[in-house]
Amino acid sequence: MKNTRRLFIKLSGILSLGIFNKLNALNTNKSKVTNSEGLLDRSYASGLEEKGKSVIGGYGKWAGGLLEGQLPRHSFRNSNWTNIDKWRSEAIKITQEKLAAPDLGGVPKVRVDNHYVYDGLSIEEISWKLPTGGRSQGIVLKPANSKGKLPGIMAFHDHGGWKYFGKRKITQTSEERHIMMVDHQKMYYEDLAWANEVAKRGYVVMVPDAFTFASRRVLLKDVPKNLRQGLNDDNPELPENAKAYNKWAAFNEDTMAKSLFSAGTSWPGVFLAEDRKALDILCNRADVDQNKIGCGGLSGGGMRTVFMGGLDPRIKCAVCVGFMTTWKDLVLHKSFTHTWMTFAPGLPQELDFPEILGLRVPLPTMVLNSIEDGLYTLEEMHKADEILSEVYKKAEAIDKYRCAFYPGGHQFNKKMQGDAFDWFDKWLK
Template identity: 55%
Template sequence: MAPEKSIIGNYGSWAVSLMKEVPALSFRDPARKDVESWRKDAMQKAVECISAPPRGSVPAVKVERRYTYDGLDIEELSWQLPYGRATRAVLLKPQGAARPLPGILALHDHAAKKYFGFRKIVKTGDDQHPLLKEHQETDYDGKAWANEVAKRGYVVLVHDTFAFGSRRVFYEDVTGLSGDLDTSKKTDENAEDHAQIEAYNAWASEHEHVMSKSLFSAGTTWPGVFLTEDQVALDILSKRPEVDPERLGCGGLSGGGLRTVYLAGLDNRVKCAVCVGFMTTWEDLILYKSFTHTWMTYTPLLPKYLEFPEILGLRVPLPTMVLNNNQDELYSLKEMKRADGILKDVYKKAGAADQYQTRYYDGPHKFDQAMQKDAFAWFDQWLH
């Protein structure tokens, strides 16, 4: 039963009452027996609600630079989508690797740091920006996790996604805003000055509701744009000659976990998925935690048809791991556990209980070395 008080006052109980305990297209509905017929119906509605922009043909990929660092062969890549500035990315693989290896699409986080994208989870040289070093210390236990998993025998692609890094909104492209979003006083954001980066991140945070409203007005959603851009990256990774396209995985922390939910749930090319620090229920967001989350989380109307964890559950019986932190300030622990129960029910009903696993760790929002060890072992189990 919903409490009398919530983040939307006494409207919380009413808002929760609009939802069904078992949404309209949930596989947990006793009337739904066959996985494939359920998936067809649920996937069709999910795709409709997410309303991702067209993907189009696979773009030409330009190799900007090749070098070796940290025992890895590294390529700096770029490609042009039909909208926005060119996407920048890095590809990491064990030094000298030639035979087809499993591939992992490593999805960077949000962290209220839109100036950076893929650079938040890789290390490509000793001259790492101090802000990136600090971020990896606090969120990743001092590790560039994309490098670490690549060393285990994977080809890893990490790309900037919509509104981050090379895909961020540039000051000089914005007009018509005033007040806190006034761009007239901004200076060269490419200088990578600490203060300028922090100022940009603060500006970009305030710009998020503007972008979200514009996307909704255009008939799409932020998860939909993420999905399109992540699927393009998956296209590119799967076509690499040193990658086995039948052994693809994806994963990420926080915003990367959110992207894992949508990409792994809606694209069955992802044979193994690890969602870190992004699992809860719609009720948690209604009553307690929507204010702790980015506008990038939400797909209007989808809660009528699927609970949040059931988006990821669309991939059943493909292997799926969810990693949670007990003191994660972004979620309520009881709702993380309820989401876990929902996914367990979906996998059990599909006869695939062994293909789903969740784990809990003490501590705040993070993807530390203990969690990375478990995530990498999961990838090894299903992709190697």
Template identity: 60%
Template sequence: MKNNRRDFIKKAGLAGLSFAGGSLFGNMALAKNTDQKDKRNSLSMNVNMDNGDETLIGAYGDWAASMIEGKIPSHSLRGDQWSDVDEWKKAARERYADRIAVPDIGPTPAVSVDKQHSYDGLHIEEISWQLPYGPRSEGILLKPEGSTGQLPGVLAFHDHGGNKYFGKRKITRTSDSRHPLIEEHQAHYYEDVAWANELAKRGYVVLVPDAFPFASRRVLLKDVPEHLRDGLTDDNPENPENIEAYNDWAGSHESVMARSLFSAGTTWPGVFFAEDQQALNILAGRDDVDENRLGCGGLSGGGMRTVFMAGMDSRIKSSVCMGFMTTWKDLVVAKSFTHTWMTYAPILPNELDFPEILGLNLPNATFVQNCNEDGLFTLSEMHVADDILREVYDKAGVSDKYKCSFYPGGHKFDKLMQKDAYAWFDDTLKG
């Protein structure tokens, strides 16, 4: 089996991009791999661009960065024009919602419980719902077996990882049998832990929905014009070689999807938020969930989705953004090349720096987890993002509701980070 894409992602030190988020979130929208392209991408992701004159866009980098560098965005709480926190949050959220152009996708859909069973101390439900467009959305819900009453609820976001064939399965385990690519994924990025399961065991109702367009929400080859299929089909979908081929195709198709969304008058962040909010509505509406104790979190593309969700919905009382925090400047000059199309919202950098989107969730609690050798970001800009969020929370008088930690190693959510994340949720949703 050819593992060029997966091996490349590992060598580049990338984990589960785009969870989060992505990755969505998301690591990259790549065309089909070639040896030369892999080498160029790998070098680009690992190079430290904190110093020197090189930028991703050459001589235009300093000019592009100067549009936002050293300036307080117009809707930043750090600006002198904002003294009333509630007034700022209302105005900033309205502007942010306008910029990401959140589509109206209707009321909360009806939910079907397609399967349910017990596994490893957990009650597991495989659920689905129909949005006004696309195939049925699927999710996995987990809670302690035999639990009674209402528990805190957490929306757990899977990563991107350059892998759109899988979604919810990336961070869950529903039986002793796992797909070999999921075994590899969890071992490499999560230290062989299905973290959504482990969080549920601590006394939470955890919902893991498939993101747009992953797994049940993925674009099927039969639904696109034949000249875009590269000779691929949807046949025998669980075959590892077919999954690898589909993921390569889906990576190159990201730019098509992004341009289509822009042309339709919306953005990928807007679609993410609309669909993830429906999942939150489903979680919050359950009889076994305390709607006043809701959280969300995820790695990479999932960290990105955490930023979007927490920033826009005050029902999120606690969030953990894992491996997706930097500044817009970092993406201007150094790291946009390593990220998915799912990240961007035109014009917004003039009004909010990226970490300030997450800051819109204050006074609720948020925890950012960074890795010192994360090839997706420059370390200096991760620290700048931390400084920005600290200043925002300090000005709002809720500095105790913000935490940021830096861990050794590359892009990941390992057992040490998981332990700290679980403790954060315990303190902020149970304490």
């Protein structure tokens, strides 16, 4: 247990969407959770929210105070914002400036690498080239033999601490799954490939690999030898090699984030840029009704939903799962459970975290939280709900917003999936 705890502490920089998630799995046992990497004590994260304490010690009161006393400048809750269109235009502009998303050019040219039918679904394995990195890969699923245009869903995979994997985390394309994905889907999705499940309801579902994951991952051969920790890209599908890569990639997050900042961009900015290219591909399909597009995902997928749902008006319905709190929560309690992928300097002064997703008001928005999710404090999850409720009430669109809390830890289980899919059906069909 000591060795596991020691490794866990070393990996704290990637905990939010990563190894830390093991602490908040579908199992609601409050003592320990068993997974392929050993036993982890769930109390480690939740035990830090001691009254009067902060993760940055005595500096917490000062740092937290920087965000208190007045609403963020571009918060729609401010009484000086009375015209919703003017507010949205200016708030989106300043948010995009803070994210500094790079320009990735026009709509990518898509290649269909494989096409087959599995479990009643037509499945396409596709790829496209962006200005940097190898070919991006994605999976498109829809009911087999469907005709005409269907509504579309951008399904965002989670982080899970496993950068070797991406789209496979939430899809199943044959009877055989990688053993690590069997464990992963049991851990977070009640053994369901949720992208398949929503596709069966009559959607064209696009699942792209995210920046630094799977086909978008950093290849070891492209890194200086002295920084590879003795690893290489050989036989990556072997579980021991995939796990070794995931550990290396976890330590590399600091380096990637600092390099992105030095290049004048941010990790969420790159996510946004690449996810928009994937959305371009989905909207350009002949079988998709581009006026009926939704997006959603758990954890890292929930974070991508916040930015895509808030900043791209093509997203008509958004479902954020397991990624909603306030900047205050991150300042005082939970920054250590989150990766660099969440942060853009200067943005908290303009909008609180829930208000990024609130930029889409009055478009339909759902937020699903778990009561025992150690990535956030329950108090600030409720505060985020209050903030979004206030935004939607001011826009006279409270019927377009729904938030729910479920028992258990970090998850997107069958019940939550059913509620999310019903929400998509309500607004996209």
